[in-house]
Amino acid sequence: MQITSGVVEINHIDLNDTTFKISTDISLENLFGSIENVGLITPPIVQYIADNRFIVVSGFRRVAACRALGWQSVDVRVVKETQIDLQLLKLAIADNALNRQLNVIEQSVSISKLSSFFHDESLLSRESQKLGLNVNPKLIKKLRKINFVNNALKEKISAGIIPFSIGLELADMKQSEAIAISQIIEKLHPTLNHQKEIIRLVKEISRLNNVTISDVINDCNVTDVISNPDFDRNQKIKKIRRYLKQIRYPEIVRFETNYLACLQQIKLPDSIHLNPPAEFEGNNFSMNLHFQNMMQFNAVIDVLNELHNFPDFAKILEKEFEDN
Amino acid sequence: MKITDLYIDKEVVAFDETKVICERLNIPFQVVDSSEDVYALFSNEDFPVEKGKKTLFLTKNKGKFIRECPGTDHYTCCNYMILHIGTFCTMDCSYCILQSYFHPPLLQFYVNHKDLDESLDHLFLQKKLTRIGTGEFTDSLIWEEIFPFAEKLIKKFSTQTHAVLELKSKTVNIDSLLNVDHNRKTILSWSLNTERILKSEEKKTAGIQARLSAAAKCEEMGYPLAFHFDPLVIYPGSEGEYKKVIKRLFTNISAENIVWISLGSFRFMPGLKSIIEQRFSESKIVYGEFVKGLDGKMRYFQPLRIRFYKKIISYIRELAPEVTIYFCMEDDEVWFKSMGFVPSDFGGMPRILDESASRHCGIS
Numbered sequence: 001m002q003i004t005s006g007v008v009e010i011n012h013i014d015l016n017d018t019t020f021k022i023s024t025d026i027s028l029e030n031l032f033g034s035i036e037n038v039g040l041i042t043p044p045i046v047q048y049i050a051d052n053r054f055i056v057v058s059g060f061r062r063v064a065a066c067r068a069l070g071w072q073s074v075d076v077r078v079v080k081e082t083q084i085d086l087q088l089l090k091l092a093i094a095d096n097a098l099n100r101q102l103n104v105i106e107q108s109v110s111i112s113k114l115s116s117f118f119h120d121e122s123l124l125s126r127e128s129q130k131l132g133l134n135v136n137p138k139l140i141k142k143l144r145k146i147n148f149v150n151n152a153l154k155e156k157i158s159a160g161i162i163p164f165s166i167g168l169e170l171a172d173m174k175q176s177e178a179i180a181i182s183q184i185i186e187k188l189h190p191t192l193n194h195q196k197e198i199i200r201l202v203k204e205i206s207r208l209n210n211v212t213i214s215d216v217i218n219d220c221n222v223t224d225v226i227s228n229p230d231f232d233r234n235q236k237i238k239k240i241r242r243y244l245k246q247i248r249y250p251e252i253v254r255f256e257t258n259y260l261a262c263l264q265q266i267k268l269p270d271s272i273h274l275n276p277p278a279e280f281e282g283n284n285f286s287m288n289l290h291f292q293n294m295m296q297f298n299a300v301i302d303v304l305n306e307l308h309n310f311p312d313f314a315k316i317l318e319k320e321f322e323d324n
Numbered sequence: 325m326k327i328t329d330l331y332i333d334k335e336v337v338a339f340d341e342t343k344v345i346c347e348r349l350n351i352p353f354q355v356v357d358s359s360e361d362v363y364a365l366f367s368n369e370d371f372p373v374e375k376g377k378k379t380l381f382l383t384k385n386k387g388k389f390i391r392e393c394p395g396t397d398h399y400t401c402c403n404y405m406i407l408h409i410g411t412f413c414t415m416d417c418s419y420c421i422l423q424s425y426f427h428p429p430l431l432q433f434y435v436n437h438k439d440l441d442e443s444l445d446h447l448f449l450q451k452k453l454t455r456i457g458t459g460e461f462t463d464s465l466i467w468e469e470i471f472p473f474a475e476k477l478i479k480k481f482s483t484q485t486h487a488v489l490e491l492k493s494k495t496v497n498i499d500s501l502l503n504v505d506h507n508r509k510t511i512l513s514w515s516l517n518t519e520r521i522l523k524s525e526e527k528k529t530a531g532i533q534a535r536l537s538a539a540a541k542c543e544e545m546g547y548p549l550a551f552h553f554d555p556l557v558i559y560p561g562s563e564g565e566y567k568k569v570i571k572r573l574f575t576n577i578s579a580e581n582i583v584w585i586s587l588g589s590f591r592f593m594p595g596l597k598s599i600i601e602q603r604f605s606e607s608k609i610v611y612g613e614f615v616k617g618l619d620g621k622m623r624y625f626q627p628l629r630i631r632f633y634k635k636i637i638s639y640i641r642e643l644a645p646e647v648t649i650y651f652c653m654e655d656d657e658v659w660f661k662s663m664g665f666v667p668s669d670f671g672g673m674p675r676i677l678d679e680s681a682s683r684h685c686g687i688s
Contacts, residue, residue, distance in 0.1 A: 251628055
C-alpha cells in the first residue's frame with residue numbers, strides 16, 4: 001500500500017465519515033496535554049477522497065484534538081482514493097490493535113466491519129489474528145452479537161460498567177428491557193454472579209408467565225427498592241433477589257420459610273449450627289458444634305440431649321412442614 | 325425417517341445389513357475411512373442436533389453390544405442392561421438427554437449384527453436372569469423403517485428362558501412385530517405423557533391414542549407390555565391430565581399384562597437447559613422448581629416430587645392395584661414417602677423387577 005506524508009488543512013478532513021472508525025474513546029483531554037507539549041508524534045492516516053476532501057483511516061481522536069486546539073493544518077499520512085476498503089480497514093484495525101488492547105466493543109466493531117469481507121468465521125478468525133485481534137470463531141459469534149446492542153449500552157460495556165457476558169445476555173432483550181436491567185446493575189453494582197442470577201430469574205419468570213421483562217421488573221417493585229433510603233446497597237440487592245426467587249420458586253421459598261420457622265422453635269444456641277441437606281435433596285443432616293472448654297462442651301451436649309423433645313426437630317428431620 | 329446424508333464406514337460397506345439399508349433409503353452415500361471423518365462435519369456446525377437427526381452413519385459397534393445402564397450416583401438403579409444397537413433418534417423431544425449426551429449427536433446404526441448375535445449368545449449361555457433393552461441410547465423401533473431388526477431380535481430372545489428384551493418406543497412401528505413368534509420373551513413398551521406434553525415437547529412422535537392402540541394390538545398378539553411415565557412434568561393442572569392418561573391406559577390395556585410401569589420425574593444435566601431454550605423457544609419445561617440433585621442433575625425439588633409421585637401412584641393403584649410400579653433413579657427416602665416401602669424390603673429393585681419379568685414372561 002502506497003502511503004505518502006503530507007500536510008492537509010484540518011477542515012478538509014471529514015470526521016463524520018466513520019467507515020474506518022474502531023475506537024470508542026471520544027475523550028480528548030489526555031491528548032491535549034501531549035500534543036501541546038511535544039506535538040503530534042504519530043500523524044493520523046487519512047484517505048484522499050476527491051475535491052480536496054479526506055476521510056480518517058486511523059487517528060480520529062488525534063485529528064479531533066488538533067482541531068479543538070485550533071490547528072489549521074495537520075501532518076498526515078495519505079493513502080490514495082483508489083486503495084480498496086479492505087486494505088484500509090485492516091490498516092485501521094492493525095494500527096489500533098497492535099498499539100493497545102482494544103475493548104470488547106472496539107473488537108466487536110472491528111469484527112463486524114471485517115465480516116463484510118469474510119463470511120467464513122474460521123477465515124475471519126485467522127485474518128483478525130494477523131491484525132492483532134486474538135479472536136476465535138466462538139468469540140467472533142459473541143462479538144457480532146454484542147454489536148447489535150444500543151449505543152448507550154455499548155458505552156457502558158466499553159467502560160466496563162456492564163460486563164461483556166452480561167452485555168451478551170442483554171443483546172437478546174428488547175432495548176427498553178435491556179436498559180431496565182442495566183439500570184439495576186449500574187445503580188447497585190451486584191457481583192457478576194448476582195447479576196447473572198437476577199437476569200436469569202427475570203427472564204425465566206417472563207417466559208414462564210408470558211409477561212414482558214419490564215412487567216417482571218415493575219411487579220417486583222425494583223424501582224422502589226432501589227430508591228428506598230432505608231436500605232443499603234447489599235440489602236437492596238438481597239431484597240430484589242428474594243422477590244424474584246419467591247416468584248420463580250414459590251414452593252421452594254415456602255418450604256425454606258417453614259424450615260426456618262421450625263428451626264426458630266427449637267431455639268438452638270449459637271454454639272450449635274444445624275445444616276440441612278443441600279437443596280433438601282437426600283437426608284444427610286449435619287451439625288457444627290462450637291465449644292472452647294469442658295463446660296461449654298457439656299452445655300452443648302445438654303442441648304443436643306433435649307432436641308428429641310422438640311416436635312419441630314422431628315419435623316425438620318422428616319422434612320415435613322405444614323404451612324404456618 | 326428422513327435421512328438426507330448417509331455415510332458408511334469402509335469396514336461395513338460389504339455387509340448385507342448395509343446393502344439392505346442403502347436399498348431402502350435409496351439416497352447417495354459416501355464411504356469414509358473412519359468415524360472421525362463424519363464427526364468432523366459437526367465441528368463448526370451451528371445446529372448440530374438438527375444436522376445429526378438427518379445424518380446417518382452406518383458403522384460397527386467397536387465396543388460392547390451389551391453394557392450396564394450407566395445409572396447415576398446416590399439414586400437407586402434397577403440394574404438394567406443395554407443392548408447398544410445404535411445412537412440418537414429421528415423424533416425430536418425437547419427434554420431428550422441424547423441431544424447433549426453424544427458428541428456429536430449423530431444417528432449411528434451398528435450393522436455388525438454377527439457380533440451382536442455372538443454377544444447375545446454369550447449372554448444366554450450365562451443363564452442369568454437379565455432385563456435388557458435397546459431403548460436407552462435410541463428409540464427401539466425407529467430403525468424398523470430402514471432395517472427389519474426388531475423381528476430378528478424378538479425371534480432370538482424367544483428361543484431362551486433367562487433374558488427378557490424390552491423394546492421401548494414413542495413410535496407405532498409395530499407391523500413387522502405382530503406375527504413374530506415371541507414366546508413372551510419380548511416386552512413392548514411405550515413412554516406415556518399428557519396430551520399437552522406430547523404436543524409441546526414431543527415433536528414427531530406418535531400420539532397418545534396411537535401409542536395405546538399399538539400397545540393394545542401387541543397385547544392381542546400376546547406380547548407382555550410395559551409403560552414409562554418418564555419424564556413426569558409438573559405444571560399447573562398436570563395431576564389431572566396424568567390421571568386422564570392413566571385412565572386411558574387401563575381402558576386400552578389389561579393391567580394383568582403390564583410387566584412394569586416406571587415413574588421418573590423430569591431431570592436433566594445442566595448443559596441441556598441451554599439446548600432446550602435454544603431449540604424449543606416455546607417450551608417451559610426447564611422452568612419448573614428444579615434444584616441440583618446429588619448426582620449433579622437438575623431435579624424437581626424433592627418435596628414436590630414426592631407429592632407428585634404420591635398422586636400418580638394413587639391414580640395407578642386405583643385402577644391397577646397389583647401392577648409393578650418402580651422409580652427410575654430415586655432414593656430410598658422418595659421410595660418410602662411415595663410408595664410406603666423401600667426396595668430393600670423386597671430384596672432390592674432389581675429383584676422386584678426380575679420377579680415381575682418372571683411372572684409375566686416365564687423367565688427364570
